[in-house]
Amino acid sequence: WxxxxxxxxxxxxxxxxxxxxxxxxxxxxxxxxxxxxxxxxxxxxxxxxxxxxxxxxxxxxxxxxxxxxxxxxxxEAIAIDREILDTMPIWHHKFSDGDRRLFNSPENVVSCLKDKHRLRWVKDARELANKAGSNRHTHRVDCRCAACRVTRAITGCGHPHKCYLKAQALLNSIEDKWDPRVMQPEDYIRKNLLRDQEPTAHEDENTADFDTRVTTKGTLADVFRIFTNDESNGAHTAPTTKFANEQQPMITVFTDGSAIDNDTEDVKAGAGVFFGDGDTRNKALRVPEMLGPSNQVGEVLAIKEAIEAAPLDAPL
Known part of the structure; x- marks a missing residue:
């Protein structure tokens, strides 16, 4: 349900x-x-x-x-596509640091945004706030710029500039990760890798490029997670996934996991990471009891350790 x-x-x-x-x-x-x-x-x-x-x-x-x-x-998500961010409610946004005064005052401006501008979603606020940067716009109540004239004609707004500023204030209260105006990981496009390009296919079915894209796409339904921690533990900004101008050589790393007495109470599991002979990043790990030791958990743990040990500016 x-x-x-x-x-x-x-x-x-x-x-x-x-x-x-x-x-x-x-x-x-x-x-x-x-x-x-x-x-x-x-x-x-x-x-x-x-x-x-x-x-x-x-x-x-x-x-x-x-x-x-x-x-x-x-x-919750590591990073969210702008099309999803735009569909969040702007009023009492879940990730706004504004208090009730932000959403309720000044009463005349808030009422105008709700009733005349029909402001409902982040996209509405973003488009309205952008009008403050229109050509020849002024802060005057009788501003004659094209944006204000159209706004007054369509909505009946008495002071468009005040509504533009209020829309900006609502947007400014949103955490960076949820603000579509802020630079997001989807803006960092690795050299020679188009944003929507799928990872390279290999003849060896056991080999695949690590997909560095972290942005959740789709609809609002795709941003919900279960087993989350307390909200105070959530990251307020998306991670920077910006790569160096000169792409580094491809790195190949071998990972595996194994277990003995699998599916029993005495199960013991391990994980292995191999970058190459004599490489200090090579690891042999025992899967902690808290993770629920198994062959599959060992494999996932090995991949995690390999990703964390590899440089960010090199394809893996």
Whole structure:
């Protein structure tokens, strides 16, 4: 149920929209100052609904929300495609550091953005904020630049410049990783490697290039993760995956994992990494008990160690 609920695509079931309305209507008392019409989804925004079946008036909804808490479901990724970032709600954005005053004042500007500009999503705010840089734009209430004239004609906005600045303030409150205006890993394109190029195929089926792309693409449904830690542990910025101007030679590393007494309580597993004869990066590791020793875990651990030991500016 929860997975289907967090699917925001065109095939989203009708009951999910009903659930949205029910949850929005049952926000906790501390979040009653969040406009109910702008409470889209608690997983994407900073407001919270009641959790009990009694308060939600629905045992099914309470069970679904309990599953999310139990398994640590939250929106998280190493880096996110701009098309996804643009579809996040701008009001009470889950990863905004703004307080309630940011979203509620000044009241006349906020009301104008909500009611006249119909500002709802990050993309809306980004496009509106960009108008502040229009040719011949001024901060005057009667600014005659093309952007302001069109904005007034379409929305009836009384002071477009103030709305542009408020849209900028909303965007500026978002963590860098979730801000589509900020440089993202997808902007760093390795020399001779097109962004959408697939890893090179090899004749040896046991050999493959390591895919360095870290950006999550698709829809909002693709950014949700389970078994996440507390939100305070999340990275606020995407990693820099910028490579040197001169690409380094290809590095080939051999990895493997093995286990004895597999599928028993006495199982012991290890991982091996081999860069070459005499290479100080070569490793032989024992799989810790906390990882659940097995042949497969050993193989994954070996790959992890190889990736971390290899230079970032060389194809692997």
């Amino acid at each position: 929860l997975k289907r609920y967090l699917n925001f695509g065109p095939e989203r079931p009708l009951w999910c929209f009903v659930a949205d309305e029910l949850l929005a209507h049952r926000a906790v008392s501390a979040d009653l100052n969040v406009d109910e019409a702008l409470r889209y989804n608690t997983y994407l925004q900073s407001w919270a609904p009641y959790q009990s079946a009694l308060n939600l008036k629905s045992k099914d909804l309470a069970t679904m929300m309990a599953v999310g808490r139990k398994y640590g479901v939250r929106a």
